[in-house]
Amino acid sequence: MKSAPFRHAVEYAAFLLVKGCVRALPHPAARTLGGAFGSLAHALDGRHRRVALRNLELAFPEQDDAWRRATARACFRHFGATLFDVVSGQRFDAVQFCRRLTLESWEHWHTAKDAGRGVLVMGAHLGNWEVSALAAQMFTPHVDVIFKAPRIAAIADKLVTLRSSSGAGLIPADASTALRVRDALKGNRIVGMLVDEHYAAGIPVTMFNRTFTINPLFARFVRIFDCPFHGFYVARMPGGRLRLTVTDAIEPARDARGRVDVNGTMQTIASTIEGWVRAHPEQWLWMHRRWRD
Secondary structure (H helix, E strand, O other), X not given: OOOHHHHHHHHHHHHHHHHHHHHHOOHHHHHHHHHHHHHHHHHHOHHHHHHHHHHHHHHOOOOXXXXXXXXXXXXXHHHHHHHHHHHHHHHOXXXXXXXXXXXXXXXXXXXXXXXXXXXXXXXXXXXXXXXXXXXXXXXXXXXXXXXXXXXXXXXXXXXXXXXHOXXXXXXXXXXXXXXXXXXXXXXXXXXXXXXXXEXXXXXXXXEOOEEEEEOOHHHHHHHHHOOOEEEEEEEEOHHHOEEEEEOOOOOOOEOXXXXXXXXXXXXXXXXXXXXXXXXXXXXXXXOOOOOOO
């Protein structure tokens, strides 16, 4: 698309402007402004608003239109506040950051690492996923995150800087990913990956009684490396606090020969994420087109 470079330049300029404004504000004010920014996006971004409402209709047919509209608005406000929270939160040192956290079932990671085989961790585009690596690195060192770079190179560079500032390692989603994951697990590291996006060449899973295709890479890693895996998400709570939840070890599905069943394991993961979303429906990325039938 010929207009893409110009559009990317405008988006990057807007990103720098927002970043400068947010850094100048007290943190609570930045979160409040982020929520207002999300409300503005909800009003102006008709395409993503319609996607969110359609997804909510598919996922929650039992709810009325008023509930779905309110949830869509809350979703936009949540991600606006989360964006500003991440940018503004870079001012905090480790002690200040930890004061905002509530840990839930953190001992599961320590137990898994004690086995000495590394740990795979799956997450979703839920809550404040950008602080996951920072939080994990603070309380459980030796964390790597598999990431896919944004399409805008300049913003991608800024995002890499933000993510690497946590001290976590970054594993790009490319042809080298499997080898890097292997080396990380051999070093008894924790490797995290977000797994809830639509993937055209993926395998079918069901969430909210609807089928979409998902990338099976995570389950393939479970099968190849035969190490424990857990779920992890960071939910935004009232007052700007964050709650970090680690699940107990999740048992992968297995075939008749006892090998990890990739399709069945991805379905187990999808069902687990659905439970998280039902608990925090306004904090999932409903603006993403998962269901495309």
